[in-house]
Amino acid sequence: xxxxxxxxxxxxxxRSRTIGELLAPIAxxxxxxxxxxxxxxxxxxxxxxxxxxxxxxxxxxxxxxxLKNFLLHGTKNVTNSSNLRLSRQNSDGGQxxxxxxxxxxxxxxVWSLAFGSSVPEKQSRCVNIEWHRFRFGQDQLLLAxxxxxxxxxxxxxxxxxxxLNLVDxxxxxxxxxxxxxxxxxxxxxxxxxTLRVWDLKDDGNMxxxxxxxxxxxxxxxxxxxxxxxxxxGASKAVFLWNMDKYTMIRKLEGHxxxxxxxxxxxxxxxxxxxxxxxxxxxxxxxxxDILMEFGHLFxxxxxxxxxxxxxxxxxxxxxxxxxxxxASLADDKMVRFWRIDExxxxxxxxxxxxxxxxFSTDGSVLAAGTQDGSVYFWATPRQVPSLQxxxxxxxxxxxxxxxxxxxxxxxKVLEFLSYRI
Numbered sequence: 266x267x268x269x270x271x272x273x274x275x276x277x278x279x280r281s282r283t284i285g286e287l288l289a290p291i292a293x294x295x296x297x298x299x300x301x302x303x304x305x306x307x308x309x310x311x312x313x314x315x316x317x318x319x320x321x322x323x324x325x326x327x328x329x330x331x332l333k334n335f336l337l338h339g340t341k342n343v344t345n346s347s348n349l350r351l352s353r354q355n356s357d358g359g360q361x362x363x364x365x366x367x368x369x370x371x372x373x374x375v376w377s378l379a380f381g382s383s384v385p386e387k388q389s390r391c392v393n394i395e396w397h398r399f400r401f402g403q404d405q406l407l408l409a410x411x412x413x414x415x416x417x418x419x420x421x422x423x424x425x426x427x428x429l430n431l432v433d434x435x436x437x438x439x440x441x442x443x444x445x446x447x448x449x450x451x452x453x454x455x456x457x458x459t460l461r462v463w464d465l466k467d468d469g470n471m472x473x474x475x476x477x478x479x480x481x482x483x484x485x486x487x488x489x490x491x492x493x494x495x496x497x498g499a500s501k502a503v504f505l506w507n508m509d510k511y512t513m514i515r516k517l518e519g520h521x522x523x524x525x526x527x528x529x530x531x532x533x534x535x536x537x538x539x540x541x542x543x544x545x546x547x548x549x550x551x552x553x554d555i556l557m558e559f560g561h562l563f564x565x566x567x568x569x570x571x572x573x574x575x576x577x578x579x580x581x582x583x584x585x586x587x588x589x590x591x592a593s594l595a596d597d598k599m600v601r602f603w604r605i606d607e608x609x610x611x612x613x614x615x616x617x618x619x620x621x622x623x624f625s626t627d628g629s630v631l632a633a634g635t636q637d638g639s640v641y642f643w644a645t646p647r648q649v650p651s652l653q654x655x656x657x658x659x660x661x662x663x664x665x666x667x668x669x670x671x672x673x674x675x676x677k678v679l680e681f682l683s684y685r686i
Contacts, residue, residue, distance in 0.1 A: 281602065281614040281643040284630055285335035287326075289318050289638030302634030304378040304621055308406060309445075311626035312364060313422055315408060317375040319638030323410055325422065327364040328625070335642070367425060369410070371418055377411035380422070381443035381451065381465070407465065409451055411438025417453055419465060429469040433461060440484045444491040444508070452494060454482040460496055462511065473511045478502055483525045488533045489662070493550065495536055497524035503538055505550055519546055519555050521571035526621075528584045528591075534661035534684055535605070537591050539582035542571035545593050547605060549684065551666035556684055559603050561595045581621045586628035588658050589650050594619040594633055602631075602646050605684075614643045657682055 289300065300319035307314055307328065314328045383405040406422040415434035420427055436456035444450040449465035450472075460475040460482060480499035487494055493514070494506040503517035503524050522542035529536055529550070536550040543566060547557035562577040581594040590611070593601050598617045601610040618636040624645065625632070631643050660669065660682055669682055 278610055279612045279646075281600070281612045281631075281645070283614070284642035284644055285331070286642070287316070287324075287331075287640040300638045301620060301636050302638045302640065303376050304440075305623050305632045305634045305640055306378045306380055307623060307626050307632070308380045308422070309382045309626065310406070312406070313380070314625075314632065315378050315380070316632075316634055316640050317378060317410075317638070318368070321371050321373055321375065323369045323371055323375055323378065323408070324366070325369070325408070326366045330364075330366075332630075364423070369408075369420055369425060371410045371412060373416070374413035375410050376413060376437050376439055377409075377441045377453075379409045379441035379443050379451070381407045381409060381449055383407075383447055383449050383466075407443075407449070409441045409443070411441050411453060411455075413437055415455065415457070417441065417451075417463070419469065429465065431463055431469050431471070433471055434459070439482060442485050442487055442494075444487050445489055446491040448491070450491070450508075452485050452487070454485040454496055454498075456481045458482060458498075460485060460494075460506075462508075475506055475511065475513075477504055477513055477516075481523075483523065484527050486527045486529055488529045488550070489531055490533055493529075493533070495527045495529065495538075495550065497527045497538055499523045501540075503527070503548075515553055517548055517550075517553050520544065521568045522573075522578075525579070526581045526583075528582055530584050531586055531588045532658040532661040534657070534666070535584075535588075537582045537584055539579040539593060541578040542566070543575055543577040543579060543595070544571070545579055545582050545591070545603075547591075549666055557605065559591075559593065559601075561593070561597065561601070580619060581633075583622050583624050583631070585624050585645060586626070587650060589648065589654055590646055592622050592624065592631050592645075594622045600631070600633060600643070604646075604648075611648075612646050616641060653681055657684060 302317050305316045311328055313325050315325045318324045408420045408422050410418045415436055417431040417438055419429035434455040434457050438453050438455050440454040442452050451463040453461050458478045461471055462473040464470050464472050478498045482496055482498040485496040492508055494508050496504045501520045505514040507514050520540040520542050522540050524538050524540045526539040536548040539545050543562040545559040546555050549556055561579055576596055578596045579593055583592050591603050600614040600616050602612040604611050616633055619633050622633040631645050633641050
């Protein structure tokens, strides 16, 4: 296992180019509590960007138009709270062909967001499929919002209509993730120490409760093939779940403090986790090995200090869609871009009070949300991937670690196809 503290002077590292800013309005939300932007999300097709603007509101903007506005009017864009508000009583069926900026009032503080898109050939797992309230078409785009009161609300992105109100969690819904296969299977992570699996094609039926966490669950993420789920939480917890059988595969051990974010690489071969212990670990989820460690405090803290307050808590981590870069966001007022094969950040950007980050669908932009409900955007590193990286990603999309290791090929080729540092 390699340890990668930021040994290089930050001044020698390339600064990321700022693309734009979406600044939340101060009025009428004058109170500091409740203004936090806990989640930013891009639609799977890249059509919309959404973020929790503070308190009860979620703002959706057409992403292509947002980028165009940054180019025309400069980086700053103060959001206007008087924009169109859509709800069940006020919706426009023409939203898909003419996407426009709008605000959804969710009725309570919003902690989590997730986009989900439907694929008709992916049928519901429900036995009785004779009648459903909703029949989702191929062009369906949904937004799930997790609330402070434990409820999950499902919205039609194009019309703003409230479709479903999922009620079962007893505490804050801290994170949401849709299965990438278009099945509209939704997993929610909550402070009630559980994960719950919902089938939106079965009118939001709750299929399963995943238990195992002894404390708050902070985040969850599907593998690209939807077969595996990672969940992370307080008390150093990192769990992997089999989503065909709804059973725990293994618990990953290595962090020294609460683990607050996780993300799979596009080929499913790597898993990134971020912790308050100042570290981001890159795991092989198929065998539980730690392949890389990216440190945010140098020298790295000993376990006893990593388990306390250290001003370097890592708040978020996200894998780029090129599979070569990850982004991390920490309390030291810095966003870092890392290559998975380099021992120092390749780009950095300043950010105060950051809470979350996500790459755009094409991987060209990173969005980060802050405690005051604003969002900041940067251009991401653009580098030509090596032949080795392209080969690894191609084979790992269809084969887990064990199957690759059992291939009847020369050891040098096997080494070439393996993620090893």
